[in-house]
Each structure stands twice: as C-alpha cells, then as structure tokens.
Amino acid sequence: MFLLNKKKKTSGDKHIDQLANIVGPNEILYKKEDLLSYDCDGFVIEKALPKAVVFPKNTEEVASLVKYCSANQLPFLARGAGTGLSGGAIPLNEEVIISLVKMKKLISVDYENRQAVVQPGFVNLKLTNSISDKGYYYAPDPSSQYVCTIGGNVAENAGGAHCLKYGVTTNHILGLEVVLPNGEIIEISENGVPDSPGYDLLGLLTGSEGTLGIVTKITVRILKNPQGKQTVLAYFDDIEDGSHAVSDIVSAGIVPAALEMMDKVAIEGVEAGSFPVGHPKDIEALLLIEVDGISAGIEEQIDEILKVCHKRNVREVKVAQSEEERGAWWANRKTGFGAMGAISPDYLVQDGVIPRSTLPKVLSNISEISQEYGLRIANIFHAGDGNLHPLILFDARVPGETEKALKAGTACLKACADVGGSITGEHGVGIEKKEEMRFIFSDEELDAQTQIREVFNPENLLNQGKLFPTPSRCMDVKKIVKDTVAH
Amino acid sequence: MFLLNKKKKTSGDKHIDQLANIVGPNEILYKKEDLLSYDCDGFVIEKALPKAVVFPKNTEEVASLVKYCSANQLPFLARGAGTGLSGGAIPLNEEVIISLVKMKKLISVDYENRQAVVQPGFVNLKLTNSISDKGYYYAPDPSSQYVCTIGGNVAENAGGAHCLKYGVTTNHILGLEVVLPNGEIIEISENGVPDSPGYDLLGLLTGSEGTLGIVTKITVRILKNPQGKQTVLAYFDDIEDGSHAVSDIVSAGIVPAALEMMDKVAIEGVEAGSFPVGHPKDIEALLLIEVDGISAGIEEQIDEILKVCHKRNVREVKVAQSEEERGAWWANRKTGFGAMGAISPDYLVQDGVIPRSTLPKVLSNISEISQEYGLRIANIFHAGDGNLHPLILFDARVPGETEKALKAGTACLKACADVGGSITGEHGVGIEKKEEMRFIFSDEELDAQTQIREVFNPENLLNQGKLFPTPSRCMDVKKIVKDTVAH
Numbered sequence: 001m002f003l004l005n006k007k008k009k010t011s012g013d014k015h016i017d018q019l020a021n022i023v024g025p026n027e028i029l030y031k032k033e034d035l036l037s038y039d040c041d042g043f044v045i046e047k048a049l050p051k052a053v054v055f056p057k058n059t060e061e062v063a064s065l066v067k068y069c070s071a072n073q074l075p076f077l078a079r080g081a082g083t084g085l086s087g088g089a090i091p092l093n094e095e096v097i098i099s100l101v102k103m104k105k106l107i108s109v110d111y112e113n114r115q116a117v118v119q120p121g122f123v124n125l126k127l128t129n130s131i132s133d134k135g136y137y138y139a140p141d142p143s144s145q146y147v148c149t150i151g152g153n154v155a156e157n158a159g160g161a162h163c164l165k166y167g168v169t170t171n172h173i174l175g176l177e178v179v180l181p182n183g184e185i186i187e188i189s190e191n192g193v194p195d196s197p198g199y200d201l202l203g204l205l206t207g208s209e210g211t212l213g214i215v216t217k218i219t220v221r222i223l224k225n226p227q228g229k230q231t232v233l234a235y236f237d238d239i240e241d242g243s244h245a246v247s248d249i250v251s252a253g254i255v256p257a258a259l260e261m262m263d264k265v266a267i268e269g270v271e272a273g274s275f276p277v278g279h280p281k282d283i284e285a286l287l288l289i290e291v292d293g294i295s296a297g298i299e300e301q302i303d304e305i306l307k308v309c310h311k312r313n314v315r316e317v318k319v320a321q322s323e324e325e326r327g328a329w330w331a332n333r334k335t336g337f338g339a340m341g342a343i344s345p346d347y348l349v350q351d352g353v354i355p356r357s358t359l360p361k362v363l364s365n366i367s368e369i370s371q372e373y374g375l376r377i378a379n380i381f382h383a384g385d386g387n388l389h390p391l392i393l394f395d396a397r398v399p400g401e402t403e404k405a406l407k408a409g410t411a412c413l414k415a416c417a418d419v420g421g422s423i424t425g426e427h428g429v430g431i432e433k434k435e436e437m438r439f440i441f442s443d444e445e446l447d448a449q450t451q452i453r454e455v456f457n458p459e460n461l462l463n464q465g466k467l468f469p470t471p472s473r474c475m476d477v478k479k480i481v482k483d484t485v486a487h
Numbered sequence: 488m489f490l491l492n493k494k495k496k497t498s499g500d501k502h503i504d505q506l507a508n509i510v511g512p513n514e515i516l517y518k519k520e521d522l523l524s525y526d527c528d529g530f531v532i533e534k535a536l537p538k539a540v541v542f543p544k545n546t547e548e549v550a551s552l553v554k555y556c557s558a559n560q561l562p563f564l565a566r567g568a569g570t571g572l573s574g575g576a577i578p579l580n581e582e583v584i585i586s587l588v589k590m591k592k593l594i595s596v597d598y599e600n601r602q603a604v605v606q607p608g609f610v611n612l613k614l615t616n617s618i619s620d621k622g623y624y625y626a627p628d629p630s631s632q633y634v635c636t637i638g639g640n641v642a643e644n645a646g647g648a649h650c651l652k653y654g655v656t657t658n659h660i661l662g663l664e665v666v667l668p669n670g671e672i673i674e675i676s677e678n679g680v681p682d683s684p685g686y687d688l689l690g691l692l693t694g695s696e697g698t699l700g701i702v703t704k705i706t707v708r709i710l711k712n713p714q715g716k717q718t719v720l721a722y723f724d725d726i727e728d729g730s731h732a733v734s735d736i737v738s739a740g741i742v743p744a745a746l747e748m749m750d751k752v753a754i755e756g757v758e759a760g761s762f763p764v765g766h767p768k769d770i771e772a773l774l775l776i777e778v779d780g781i782s783a784g785i786e787e788q789i790d791e792i793l794k795v796c797h798k799r800n801v802r803e804v805k806v807a808q809s810e811e812e813r814g815a816w817w818a819n820r821k822t823g824f825g826a827m828g829a830i831s832p833d834y835l836v837q838d839g840v841i842p843r844s845t846l847p848k849v850l851s852n853i854s855e856i857s858q859e860y861g862l863r864i865a866n867i868f869h870a871g872d873g874n875l876h877p878l879i880l881f882d883a884r885v886p887g888e889t890e891k892a893l894k895a896g897t898a899c900l901k902a903c904a905d906v907g908g909s910i911t912g913e914h915g916v917g918i919e920k921k922e923e924m925r926f927i928f929s930d931e932e933l934d935a936q937t938q939i940r941e942v943f944n945p946e947n948l949l950n951q952g953k954l955f956p957t958p959s960r961c962m963d964v965k966k967i968v969k970d971t972v973a974h
Contacts, residue, residue, distance in 0.1 A: 186929070189909070197915070204687055227740065445675070
C-alpha cells in the first residue's frame, strides 16, 4: 500500500497520459470540474471523485484500459448511464471510471431467432423503439428505461413493472462478451443459445454489480408484441383490501403483465408530479393492472380482475379506454420516484422483496417504522411479485435527518428479511445495502460469494468495496484460498 | 496419492464401518453384487463400481458423510434415480455414492405464494400428482419424470417437452439447501424469494452436475393449471416443410407450451414401442404441438397453427378430440427414447442446441453423418427451442460399432457447435461430453469454470472427472490460485 501511494503521487499524470493514449486525448476527463458529474450515481448519499473518466469506443480499448489499470494497481469500475440506485458506480477508491456510453450501437437484430446484439451503452428503450415497427419489443422495463443502458441493466439485473409475467433482465440475456479484470476477453454463450453447458456464468455475471468483469457486448432475447393489452386502474379505501386483491388475482390463475400498487403518500406524490392523472387523494391504495396476450383471452381475464376488485370492496375500478389513457396511467406510475421531489426535498428509495402473502403485515410494519422515525414513507411497488419500494421522505438540510432516513430504510429491509424476504429485488446492493447482506446471509454464505469474486477479480481492483459487508472478510478468504493451495 | 492408496488398502473396511455408523447398518451397500446396479446411470457406455452406496435420511447425515469422506480423502458423489443421460453419477474413481432416494419427502406446499419444498429424492411427477387436486402443477417435465428425482433435475438443469413456454428447471428453482464438499450446510434463497442479492448462487448450483455441492432441500415454483389446453398432430412429407412450420409458428407470435418433432426413423421406433398410436410410416416428419392458457385464446392460436401447417404443405393435421387421445400422443412421444430399443439393440442419445433458424441445415448435416458412419440416426426433439436429440442406433455386439456411434455423436455435436449452437440442452456434460466442451469454450473460459469448481470443491473429491475436459487444467488452476495469494 505504501508503494502504491508513493507511485500515485509521483506519477499521477503519467497514468492519465497513458490512459489517454489508449482512448485518445478527447476521450478522457481528469480535471476536477469535469469529474464532479461522476461523483455519484442514482444513490446520492455517498459521493467521491474518480481519478479519471475514460470513454472507450470498442472492446479492445476496454481490454487495454483494464490491462493498464491492472498492471499499475489502479482501481477501476464500469459505468453506464449512472441511474443505478444503490451506488454501484460510485468511485469510493478514486477509481478510473470506464464509461461505456460511447459503446452504444445496436449491432444486429435476428428476428427469426428472436435476438438482438447490443453494445453495453445502448439505451434500454431504444431497443424497443428500434424493433417495434417489426412488431417486437425488449421486455425488461425499469422506470429509467428512457435513459438507462442495457449494460447497466445487466450489472444490476434490472427489473421493471412488466417483470411479473416476463421476468427480470437475467431471463432475457442470451449471451455476453466480458472483459475480465485481468484484461482477458471471454464470450459466454455468444450465439444466444440458452442453457449453456458447464456452470451458469451468464447468470453469475448478470446481477454481479460490476464486480466480476466489464460487459462489452450483450445478446438479448426480443419478444413479439402481444396481440392485445388492457389496463385496469382500481382505487381502494383500505390498503388491506388492495393487498388481498393482489393475492386473489394471482390465485385466480391470472399472470398479469404488470400488477403495481401505490399507497396514499405515493399517490399524493405522483399527483403533484409532472404527470398527474386525477387519482382521488383520499384513497388508501391503487392498483394498476395490465393484462396482455392473445386478444381473445384478455376480456375474460379483465372480467375476473374486476370481479376480484369488487369482492375486495374497491371504491372505483376502470379499464383504460384508449392507448392515450393507458399511456398517461403508466407515465404517472413510471415517474413515481422522481415525483416524490414535488412533496419532499429529498427521498431515499428502498427495494425489498417479500412473499406475496406477507404484504399486509409488511406494509403495516413500514407504517410503524414511519411513525417511529417521524418520516413519511410512500409505497410504490411491484405488488405482483412482492417487490416493495418504500420511498422515505426526508430533508437533508435538517441535521441528522439523512441518518434517520438511512436507519428507517434499514428497518424496512429488516422487516422484509424477517418475513423470509430479501433486501433487494432489482436495485442491487452496491454500497447502500452491503451491511444489510448480513440480514440474509450467514458468514459461510458470504464466504462462498466473496470467493467467487476472488476467482474473477483476484486483486479486487474492479469496483472494490461494493456488494459485500465491510470490514470485508478478505483476510479469511485469502486464508481459505491458501488452505486450498496447501492441500 | 501414494499415501491415499496405502490408506485405502489397510483401512477399507474401517471406512465402510464408519460410514455405516453414520447412516445405520441397513443403509449402506458395499458387497460387489449389491454395487453392480450402481456402476452406471442412463449413460451406459462407461461403467465402474463404487466403493459403497449410502442412503442418508436427512441433511445432517449427508453433512456427516461428506465430512467423513472429506477428512479421509474418499472421493464421493450424489445420485438420484440414476436416469441421467450423460454419466454424471458414474463412480469413475471408486466413489462413495451418496444416494438421496430415501430423502423423498414433500416437506410443504404454500399455495398462496406458489411454492413447494421437497427433499432431493422426491420424484418429479409425484409433485404434480400431489398438488393437482388443488389445480396446480410443477412445470419441468423430462421424459423420465415418472421416476427421476427433483434433486437430479436440479443437478442437470433438466428440461422437458413443456420447457419451450415455461423454461427449464433453473427457471423453477426458488431456493436450495446445499451441503458443501467440506460438510458445511448453506441455504440459498431459502424462503423462495426470487432474485437474491449478491451473486446468483442458485443459478450457479442448478445445472452444476453435482460438482459443487449436494442439494438436500429444494424450494420450487408451482404453477396454476392452465384453464385450457389443445394439442395438434401434423404429418409432413418433407422434413424441411416441418422445420419451416416450426419457425412460422413461433414467428406468428405463438408460444406453444410444447412444439415437438420426430423424423421418419424416430416414428418407426415409437410405433414399434409400447405406445403406438398409428402414425403413418411413410411420412418424413411429424410435429406435436400443444397450446395452453386462457381458454378463450386457445381456439385462435390453434387456427393460426393449422393455417401455418397447410401453408407448409402438411399431409394431414388433426386436433386431439379427447384427453385420452392427447394422453396417447404424449405417451407415444415421451417413451420415444426407450422405444428405440424396439428397432435397434443399442442407441446413444445426443443432445445439442441450435438457433431455430438453422434447423433444416443441421438436420441435413445429421443425415450426412448417418451415411458417413453407416448408422441410422433417429431425430426426436424439442423443435421449438432448437433442442435436438439425435438417437444414434447401433449394435454394441458388433466390434467397433460402439466407438463408431460415439464418434457419430461427437460429429452431431460438432454440427450444432458449428452453427453457433451448444453441446447440451438438458442432459448435461457428465463424462460423455466433457471433451466436446472444447467445441464451444476457449481455454480461458474453461479456466474460469474450473476455478469456480475450486472455490466450492477445492480438493476435487466431489464427483471428480466430470464436466470439464481431461487432462484437466487443474495444475494451471492451482498456479492461478497461488498467483492470487502471492499478490
């Protein structure tokens, strides 16, 4: 470490020059004023400046950058659009940020085999826009899809409103090209044939939050547009009635494309945001339900959904009468997080998963947490798959309130873990939730995970300090590896 | 190694006694005549006797057995029903076989959250049978489902005819309890909440062919029975027409629950087997297509399928008129492999995957391979997801013919790899296809995989010599691990 620091002090500029040699002088930022936009991602509570930001144009440049960093012991990490919500792209260790936004090509589309190949910086929604004229779309739809990149989606295993029926990112990734932390380029299932032999590296890399390698090419599954689609909006006076309606719909054998819920505080937020649609302010919960598929089957499912809602004492329920109305409902929902800015100076998004049947219990726990910490909490979430998003509203200008919000967030995650749930559904662990990993993993289980990181990322130069609790068990891991070698 | 051999010679009986102490004297086999049934699994071409077979009754016994084997350097492996087709349970190194057939309980069913917990020895079809009265089923349906175990399905990431729409085993596993090769017990996503944080160990373990740990408890997703179901049988005079019909159906936006194909030789086999249904013997191909879902939508999809078949010059196409007729067609299909015994003394099942659009080309390559080796090859396969099963017919009594069959099998896999496909869709690599791993993986990629095995299975006592090419790159791996430690 002494040697490293000394090196840095005497040859900081040399590294910048060498990195610039790889990507070209216009593809690197290193002045403080340029680096400020890279001090955090969508998780804004911790910030730190990177050493530099480089913009490679192709896989070979990424590999050269990685080799250089590795040879010179420079920590580094990859960044997409920076919309991540758990701090996975924050340069805590003065990293060289390898930004992939200039690797943004749609390389090819193979309609016959239903797959497309994209560079990691390609924006999620652009894929659907590029293939919709042929009647196809890309399913994972995080709320940030108009700006987030598919590379970032792979890192975080991003979800979205329509993941109840269609699955999260990992269910749509058919192949990856990856630059390993030593600069080697590997292809995993490159031709998009599913279920590759050997260990499931595709699944392992997807959702590994940028700690195992840098994805430089992605083969994704594309889907044929459903023939038909109908959307229902249901208003409830009682949040438990709304929760039971969620379970009842799924128990009826319906798999909606989306099954979203918002509570009263969330509704206040979205109605104060950029896309109000006139939800009544005095209801306790709303459900936004979408069914898609073969046209002939949809009417029947909608009838069943309406029946369930009435059985559960819905105040009002309506079916979208036009594509415009449907679009407005979704815009209102999808800007939900951001809309909280209209009713609170700051907010913290949490992301827990629970068994669907525990929804009423956990929502009531969250309400107690809100009272305990004296902070309002809005709930806006993917109810169908039990993926909660408590939004903790706070004011960072009030001393101590940020810490209180963080503690309330942790308490929400604990409530999820306590009913047998998990601490993240789609936003990742990053730096935000690494301590909370202990809620659900034993030391042995964390060991198995950190040892996998060691395999890919033995020097831990790539995105260090993320995903696992600190002080890390690195020493133990080294010991285990040593023991292994000793045998 | 010298020490190991010496130990074995002087204390063979001691080990048997100690193992018997763990499971009880009636739960161990060690006499040669008892061991003979365990010398191979569904891949009958290589055989070897185990040291012993033990039958633990619970996780703790499995952990104690593993600890004992590990402490005494005894190679060991887990076995389910022994229906695996790639030799994953064959005791090549005089292993202690840990049979899981007595851990065969259905532990619990949670209908509200749609999941069930089973022990590894629980038979696949029994799960559906146990929950069907409540209107639920378990989706993965390998042809051996009436006897194969869910633990074995997890090891091999088993598929089945209905995996086109519903996905293979990995898509239905929500949690695992695993005994690691050092005897530690870990829980992965124990409560069945999907998308666990950290690395996707669930995906990594599923399909790892018994080389990373022994699964002792499994949480699976259960599905609500579809409202309706219809099945179509289509006979083609030209195999290319049949192949194009497959692509056309999928391109029409239909996702059939199953989309199976058989060629002329396969039809000859199934009609000579136990469940003939009167398929014409002079057709070149048949498609068996099943659509399920909301009743109202099915008719429309069936109409579209019939239209596609007629466009592709189908000779005859019919819709099953009763559950009995549907059942007969499926029994005929599902006993397809075994039925080959009626037309050939021996047969070798292969299992390749190809992009759907290359189906006509690869079928024609397989036909050339058949001519080249002078062996008949039947094709019976999951056409919808491009998962081919060439069945190579041969007579082991004819000197040299087994070798010829193996070579023809390798040539079939090469043909799949050459069009960008893969060497296994659902049967695994085992010992059968480990050399063929080189068709699709570079040395670096195999290194990454073997290093993952090292993390879980550092002494390589668990199911050694499977999954990766030999001579293994073990020495290189050790070197890499050592380098890591040196840093």
